[in-house]
Amino acid sequence: MNTTPEHDQRIANMTFASVYPHYVAKVEKKGRTVDELHQVIAWLTGFNSKDLKRLIKEKATFAQFFEQATLNPNASLITGSICGYRIEEIETPLTKQVRYLDKLVDELAKGRKMEKILRTP
Structure with missing residues (x-):
């Protein structure tokens, strides 16, 4: 699935600091903790x-965020739809990585068990 260049650029320039509070609110609203959120982020990014x-303090963009990350080798096991896109069909690497993170946060908020979220082959 092709995303538009404008869409990809918007995601690349978005700061992690601007999205992080939404992740926290989403998981806490559903009874999950910031520690669990950090565990999920650590699994994906290191x-x-x-x-x-x-x-957050540096106001790193998602491009900078994922440049510095060590992506989990099992990240490709993250599949399904998020924000109207099937993750496994997204061709732009950065956009796919951001959607991986969105999907993991979504699964955490929906009450999925941690051992299912943190995929193993």
Whole structure:
């Protein structure tokens, strides 16, 4: 699935700091914790809580965020639809990575068990 160049550029320029509070609100509203959110983000990116604070303070864009990340080798096991796109069909790597993160946060908020969220082959 092709996203438009404008769509991809908008995602690349969006700051993690602008989206992070929405992730927190989404998971807490459903009874999950910030620690669980950080566990999910750490699984995907390798970032710990200290790294996340630094990235938020630096107002890192998603392009910068994922440049610094060490993507989990099992990230490709994240499939399904998010924001109207099938993740496995997204061709732009950065857009796919951001949608991986969105999907994991969504699954956490929906009450999925952590061992299912943190995929293993």
